[in-house]
Amino acid sequence: MRAWQVTRHGEPSDVLELVQLPVPAPGPGQVLVRVAASACNFPDVLLCHGTYQERPPLPFTPGLEISGEVVATGQGAGAAAGDRVIGTPALPSGGYAEHVLLDTWYPWPDGMTPGQAAGLFITYQTGVCALHHRAGLRSGEVLLVHAAAGGVGSAAVQVGKAAGATVIGTAGGGDKCATARTLGADHVVDYRDTDVVAAVKEITGGHGADVVFDPV
Structure with missing residues (x-):
């Protein structure tokens, strides 16, 4: 599969490299998702710079939120091939790739485009947590x-x-x-x-x- 990887720290336009990687296999409780869209967030820029609070080892694939379709499931995952989902892939294997693994996922809301669904997860989760829980x-x-x-x-x-x-x-x-x-x-x-x-x-x-x- 194709994926964008950060090979050194710096400006995203300078340090992102399109590479070929093996398609990962889902483990127990995981799903493999074919990515429809990946959102771009400011933390992705900071990850490229190496200044984010989390610093995955080089090389890594950024991308904190995606929308896509489940294509394979691990044992006990509780999902089925064809399910449309949104979620946050775990670094260092983020969402700027054709396939990602998810440990936790949520339904892709009806009526949303791939881009809208991908951009929903982190920003609205942040708003809900800050305003309601905090x-x-x-x-x-x-x-x-x-x-x-x-x-x-x-x-x-x-x-x-x-x-x-x-x-x-x-x-x-x-x-x-x-x-x-x-x-x-x-x-x-x-x-x-x-x-x-x-x-x-x-x-x-x-x-x-x-x-x-x-x-x-």
Whole structure:
């Protein structure tokens, strides 16, 4: 199979090399997935640079989230060939390859393209964990989301709205502010020309935000 591998640390355009590797065999509890799409996340860039919190040995294949179709299963895997799934391959054998092994997987949501499904897993998981498991966001609270047009920020806007919060998003520039509004933010503040603190106090009648989500 073909796979992109990092052979030395540096800029992704300089250090990623397309190579041929054997197709892995699934062990007990694992599934082998034919990759339909792999998402590109900022941690993938950091992995190439060698500055991420996890530093797999060289060479390695980056790619933290994928969508694809199960083509083989290990003993007791609880899946079947043909199942469409999303998941996070374990480094050093990441998702920038034609096939990956998954230890844990979830159903590919109906109606999503391969790219949409691949990009769902980490960003929305981060939003759910941060807002629900960590912050305990409740319906009726005010949620302030910085970088509301970015990958994780856009997920937080939607997760917050689904939880019943009033969402204030910050973004830089007209296009990004428009994106944040399209995603469902109730109020959007352009931090390039507006005092964010003053704007949030004005929007909330001096109450401020109950929860602040800052992915930057």
